[in-house]
């Protein structure tokens with residue numbers, strides 16, 4: 001095929017259609033997208049970590065890079081929905097389809113059902129991809145299934161898929177491409193605030209790429225010119241253009257990428273009451289260090305000290321790097337947070353417990369994450385969260401303040417963990433009106449609902465991750 005004459009002959013194919021060479025040639029952006037889909041499936045890779053390197057290696061132009069990103073993220077997010085369509089069009093369940101061909105079909109279904117790519121281009125490119133990954137019969141199969149999908153409109157497919165749903169949560173699960181158990185968990189969390197009717201808006205927000213949000217560490221940096229201040233966080237902003245990562249590097253970490261909800265969670269702890277010089281603070285589960293950097297800047301401004309703890313050594317190293325931006329000596333411990341309270345009883349005035357959690361509140365950031373989580377993860381994590389919270393209570397001084405935070409709205413990880421802890425520590429722990437504190441920190445009034453002792457932020461309502469914050473205090 002490298003032979004020029006050979007190549008020319010193929011280009012001048014007398015059938016007037018695409019030559020054999022053309023038929024095996026695949027647009028590089030689609031090839032990159034397929035490579036990433038395969039790696040996510042085969043080796044549990046994270047698309048957002050893998051994609052930039054693959055784009056650079058393929059030398060994609062900015063336009064092709066944007067297309068590769070859209071194809072990858074869009075296909076991963078909507079995979080559950082596309083699988084329902086593919087199963088109907090193929091006349092067999094997707095687990096009976098060769099996985100590499102299923103990747104090709106998902107990518108093709110995405111182009112046919114959710115983009116403006118012309119049908120013939122979507123089908124032909126997919127067939128060429130199938131030729132690269134599979135057998136001869138595979139190309140015919142991909143061709144047949146995608147042509148079948150292309151014969152109906154996206155609206156007709158939606159109606160067919162919805163016809164299979166048994167109840168309302170399943171309808172939303174099918175349509176917005178979420179596992180049913182996650183839809184049920186979100187519905188329950190919204191209902192616990194009296195806002196069950198927001199379910200569809202929340203699920204749609206999960207399918208929308210988030211803006212890149214930054215923080216200017218207070219006292220150490222100011223947002224750059226052209227930046228747009230956040231609505232709620234007094235230290236948050238979005239860059240007015242240009243590369244946010246470039247800004248971070250230039251500011252040597254004093255500007256950082258951080259979700260606005262994370263900023264509010266850290267500030268709720270540091271600004272709930274005036275800081276007394278000499279206060280000792282602890283970040284119990286600090287890796288990779290985003291909130292620790294903000295806590296350190298706040299501690300420096302108020303005359304407090306901070307200890308950061310992270311049990312995973314590689315993540316503790318990330319904490320050290322994050323803290324390098326702040327001129328405060330912050331020891332980074334690598335201890336098991338579960339036993340730290342027994343070793344350091346009543347030692348800290350303020351403690352942040354940003355607990356390991358399912359991360360269901362940040363699904364919009366990691367398009368494949370929803371397919372990897374299981375209800376079993378919730379059970380394992382809630383047990384750990386309870387033990388970490390007991391340890392934090394033990395490490396808290398009388399009169400001290402504790403923030404229990406998760407990046408998950410699942411009620412088992414949020415209000416249930418807090419309610420059980422209040423029950424276990426009836427004489428040594430009481431709730432704080434967290435909603436009042438967060439409102440006082442925020443630049444603009446937040447639409448918060450439910451129990452004022454608990455704050456649940458939401459992607460659809462606040463454009464933040466679904467961060468949960470509960471402030472608790474130990475009576476003096």
Ligand SMILES: C[S@@+](CC[C@H](N)C(=O)[O-])C[C@H]1O[C@@H](n2cnc3c(N)ncnc32)[C@H](O)[C@@H]1O
Nearest residue numbers: 285286287288289290291311336337354355356
């Ligand atoms: C949600 S993340 C914290 C995020 C962090 N606050 C930030 O803003 O960058 C939870 C962290 O807890 C750590 N972790 C898990 N189990 C722990 C334990 N037993 N003791 C201490 N840290 C733990 C995890 O390794 C993870 O880095």
